[in-house]
Amino acid sequence: MGITKLADLIRFHAPDAISHKEISDFTGKVIALDTSIVVNQFRAATPTLSPLTGLFFRTLTFLEHDIKPVFVFDGKPPEEKTAALEKRAEAASWKCPNLTGTASSQTKDCLHLLKLLGVPFIQAPGDAEALCAQLVREGTADAVASEDMDTLPFGANILIRQLNAKRDSEVVEYSLPKLLEKLQISQEEFVDLCILLGCDYCDKITGLGPKKALTLIQKHRTIENVVLHINRQTHPVPHFWKYKEARKIFLDAPQTVDPKLIWTEPDEEALVGFLCHVKYVKVERVRRRMERFRQTRESKREERERDKAAGRSRQTRMEDFFRVTRKREQPVEAADSSSSNRKRPKST
DNA sequence: ACTCTGTCTCTAGACGCT
DNA sequence: TGAGACAGAGT
DNA sequence: AGCGTCC
Helix, strand or coil, rough: CCCCCHHHHHHCHHHHHHECCCHHHHCCEEEEHHHHHHHHHHHCCCCCCCCHHHHHHHHHHHHCCCCEEEEEECCCCCHHHHHHHHHHHHHCCCCCCCCCCCCCHHHHHHHHHHHHCCCCEEEEEEEHHHHHHHHHHHHCCEEECCCCCCCCCCCEEEEEEEECCCCCCCCEEEEEHHHHHHHHHHHHHHHHHHHHHHHHCCCCCCCCHHHHHHHHHHHCCCCCHHHHHHHCCCCCCCCCCHHHHHHHHHHHCCCCCCCCCCCCCHHHHHHHHHHHHCCCCCCCHHHHHHHHHHHHHHHHHHHHHHHCCCCCCCCHHHHHHCCCCCCCCCCCCCCCCCCCCCCCCCCC
């Protein structure tokens, strides 16, 4: 579920924290991905067939762009989240939610596939989103790609949405520093704001939506102070409200060893063996994709050689990450400061 | 008027052939 | 599952 | 670009 209406709030109150890019702008970056989100996307898109092929194709596309993905797997969700998970499972189907953190067979398949692709993965102690955010905070990853907004209160500076394998698709980047700057609140205050908006870890105060919650936090800075200044008749505080626990989950980083992330060449023969023999994917499909993969990499390599020979210095580091705006200029100057920054200036 | 809530509806990935 | 559109109720 | 297929 993520944070209720947070995307709307940002779009309306801090559009400058959002920038539109394309996948090639993330060349050379380490991107952390919440595996369960990715797999669920493929499952939702093609309910009848395995999400493995989707994972296979998309990961290769990342690698073709010299993007270094690291897949993070969910661990045992925190106690506070079980209520939300149960409610979600009940709404979806009768199935009991996985509260134990035990790897399903599907998860094992994903692990195996990633291993054959030479892509690193990490088992999170708790929520994958939390660990993704920590990887970004400590500099292990440059950004986290997810459709969920949770990583922002978890402290990930850069969140990327709509990062898929389609050509010319718009990638949406959220900058946490820009967001806090624009809203004029601290990270701690932002966490309180997210709790008021509604998160997975505790109840919310009914009657408070994005606009009021933001105003209240900007005025009173903490949930404790907000509670003192609202009408408790019209906006009753939940009984046994565990907002402090939720706050702790967001702000206290999960302890984890910083693993050395290694990317190696995909093992084509093993991939064919697994995907085609075990999972019955058409051999020719896998082969053809791997062929394209090798060709794309080769041409990229040649291109780099040419650039180096031409004296162009290599792509540098973190700095250009925040400044990439080499898309054709967007008509941002044209009045309209409110919400519609969503124009697509076309595609190359 | 403004804003939150509930309910409804639609959509969702990537490839390759034409 | 989430995200937009709409109707409805509360302030 | 549109559309059927992937498993």
